[in-house]
Amino acid sequence: MAKRRGWLRGEAWAVCLGLCGVALALLLVRAYVLRSPPGPRLWWRRVALGFELSARDRQELKEALRGAIKIQTVSFSPEDQNTTALAEFGNYIKKVFPAVFSTKFIQHEIIGGYSHLFTVQGSDPQLMPYMLLAHMDVVPASQEGWHVPPFSAKELDGFIYGRGTVDNKNSAIGILQALEFLLRRHYRPRRSFYIGIGHDEEVSGHKGAMKIAALLKTRGVKLSFLLDEGSVILDGFLVGIKDPVAVIAITEKGSITANFSVEKEQGHSSAPPKETSIGILAAALSRLEQNPMPNLFGHGPEILILEHLASEFRFPLNLVMTNLWLFSPIVSRIFEQKPSTNALIRTTTAITMFNAGIKSNVIPPSAKATVNFRIHPSQKVEEVLEIVKNTIADDRVKIHLQEAFDPLPISPWDNDVFGVQIIQRTLLDVFPHVSNVAPGICIGNTDSRHFTNLTDAIYRFNPLVFKPDDLPRVHGLNERISIEGYEKQVEFLYQLIQNSDIDKLPEPHANSHEL
Numbered sequence: 467m468a469k470r471r472g473w474l475r476g477e478a479w480a481v482c483l484g485l486c487g488v489a490l491a492l493l494l495v496r497a498y499v500l501r502s503p504p505g506p507r508l509w510w511r512r513v514a515l516g517f518e519l520s521a522r523d524r525q526e527l528k529e530a531l532r533g534a535i536k537i538q539t540v541s542f543s544p545e546d547q548n549t550t551a552l553a554e555f556g557n558y559i560k561k562v563f564p565a566v567f568s569t570k571f572i573q574h575e576i577i578g579g580y581s582h583l584f585t586v587q588g589s590d591p592q593l594m595p596y597m598l599l600a601h602m603d604v605v606p607a608s609q610e611g612w613h614v615p616p617f618s619a620k621e622l623d624g625f626i627y628g629r630g631t632v633d634n635k636n637s638a639i640g641i642l643q644a645l646e647f648l649l650r651r652h653y654r655p656r657r658s659f660y661i662g663i664g665h666d667e668e669v670s671g672h673k674g675a676m677k678i679a680a681l682l683k684t685r686g687v688k689l690s691f692l693l694d695e696g697s698v699i700l701d702g703f704l705v706g707i708k709d710p711v712a713v714i715a716i717t718e719k720g721s722i723t724a725n726f727s728v729e730k731e732q733g734h735s736s737a738p739p740k741e742t743s744i745g746i747l748a749a750a751l752s753r754l755e756q757n758p759m760p761n762l763f764g765h766g767p768e769i770l771i772l773e774h775l776a777s778e779f780r781f782p783l784n785l786v787m788t789n790l791w792l793f794s795p796i797v798s799r800i801f802e803q804k805p806s807t808n809a810l811i812r813t814t815t816a817i818t819m820f821n822a823g824i825k826s827n828v829i830p831p832s833a834k835a836t837v838n839f840r841i842h843p844s845q846k847v848e849e850v851l852e853i854v855k856n857t858i859a860d861d862r863v864k865i866h867l868q869e870a871f872d873p874l875p876i877s878p879w880d881n882d883v884f885g886v887q888i889i890q891r892t893l894l895d896v897f898p899h900v901s902n903v904a905p906g907i908c909i910g911n912t913d914s915r916h917f918t919n920l921t922d923a924i925y926r927f928n929p930l931v932f933k934p935d936d937l938p939r940v941h942g943l944n945e946r947i948s949i950e951g952y953e954k955q956v957e958f959l960y961q962l963i964q965n966s967d968i969d970k971l972p973e974p975h976a977n978s979h980e981l
């Protein structure tokens with residue numbers, strides 16, 4: 467009998483192992499079947515102008531960007547911008563890109579005082595135009611902590627350092643540089659396109675991009691797609707993925723900028739009340755920090771990036787990523803650990819300003835703070851405000867909204883969408899080592915959000931390879947661009963303009979169109 471029980475136990479083990487084996491095999495088959503589709507490889511190659519640069523071209527390309535970085539186009543607030551520098555930037559581009567400004571089929575207009583709109587008239591009016599967007603203003607830069615002064619545009623070990631090198635003079639100057647090179651090589655685009663260069667993106671875009679969009683609307687313009695800043699080629703961001711992957715943001719988070727204030731009676735510090743305005747406000751803000759907004763992993767498009775990249779992960783992470791129905795609780799916890807991935811899965815809370823107190827022996831009459839929330843795509847302004855009020859739970863703290871808008875609509879991400887094909891095709895042309903192109907979320911805000919009336923195909927992407935240590939440089943210290951990386955960006959734009967001149971997309975899944 468004891469022998470029989472032992473045999474039974476052995477038999478149960480065998481069945482158990484067998485079932486595990488079958489489950490593992492099923493997971494592997496699923497991982498294989500759900501590999502990302504090879505969408506962008508459905509193109510034929512066309513004869514196009516190559517991007518060969520002479521030593522002189524290279525020098526000119528580099529110096530054009532360096533000159534732009536030196537112009538201190540700083541935006542502090544919508545009311546406080548360096549307008550002298552913004553005007554200087556306008557004169558500068560006129561000087562540096564003579565072909566752009568003297569070509570008959572290009573119209574140049576100044577919008578809102580300092581922004582620029584270029585209309586490049588294509589030779590075939592039947593083709594639907596597209597738009598390239600960038601901005602020239604920058605956030606302030608402290609003098610301390612930089613390897614070189616932030617507006618010196620000094621070169622160091624193959625990098626140009628300076629405020630605006632990746633956000634976003636690289637695009638503003640890069641777009642014009644690509645067009646300048648094409649014009650000098652007598653390229654006449656077939657498809658019309660617009661170039662918008664905003665002057666107040668860092669403080670809302672209301673005077674620049676918003677006005678450009680309104681003007682185009684009055685002209686009845688509809689865009690086939692729009693390309694702006696907002697995401698990059700990620701290298702080393704995701705553990706388990708070896709090659710760089712391009713992430714094209716198909717939406718961007720919403721935003722609330724709110725002022726919080728507490729008023730209390732002023733008095734002598736020798737007889738203080740139990741709580742001061744500073745203490746009350748600090749405690750309220752601390753509650754906001756200590757109680758982050760809910761983890762919404764799986765409720766928005768953040769899941770798409772992992773689904774698209776699932777096959778790029780090494781074993782066993784590929785199993786995890788192809789079976790998020792099972793593993794998402796673990797993955798979402800991992801995403802919470804780093805600020806860059808945490809920003810993808812929840813509405814974030816950033817206390818950015820705090821002002822209070824007038825003298826060391828005076829009870830402060832008021833305390834004020836500003837908090838910036840970036841709203842996850844699955845939430846809306848109202849819902850976030852409700853959570854904020856419930857978390858603060860103190861009527862003495864008054865809330866005043868400075869600006870608030872919902873997350874932006876999700877742009878289509880299908881292989882038959884013109885903008886998606888053009889971006890993917892150009893990426894393959896210029897960055898052959900990029901292993902995959904995936905849709906993602908822009909965690910910041912861009913001028914493109916003002917163009918939703920002109921197109922539903924808004925893509926946010928800068929063709930720059932970012933390593934994890936590059937992210938804190940944006941709005942931070944030692945912002946920089948590699949000279950090689952900037953050349954690649956100009957090449958990308960140069961090819962994108964040419965690739966956009968096809969009039970008809972290839973039939974999907976036709977083998978003859980394989981690269």
Ligand SMILES: CCCCCCCC/C=C\CCCCCCCC(=O)NCC(=O)O
Pocket residue numbers: 633667668695696697698700703704771806807908909910911912932937940
């Ligand atoms: C799983 C992948 C990890 C994702 C890591 C995020 C990568 C982010 C890439 C680029 C960030 C650059 C943001 C640029 C857009 C912001 C523009 C801006 O500053 N706008 C003003 C504002 O938002 O206040």
Ligand SMILES: [Zn+2]
Pocket residue numbers: 601633634667695
């Ligand atoms: Zn920017």
Ligand SMILES: [Zn+2]
Pocket residue numbers: 605633668941
């Ligand atoms: Zn910025």
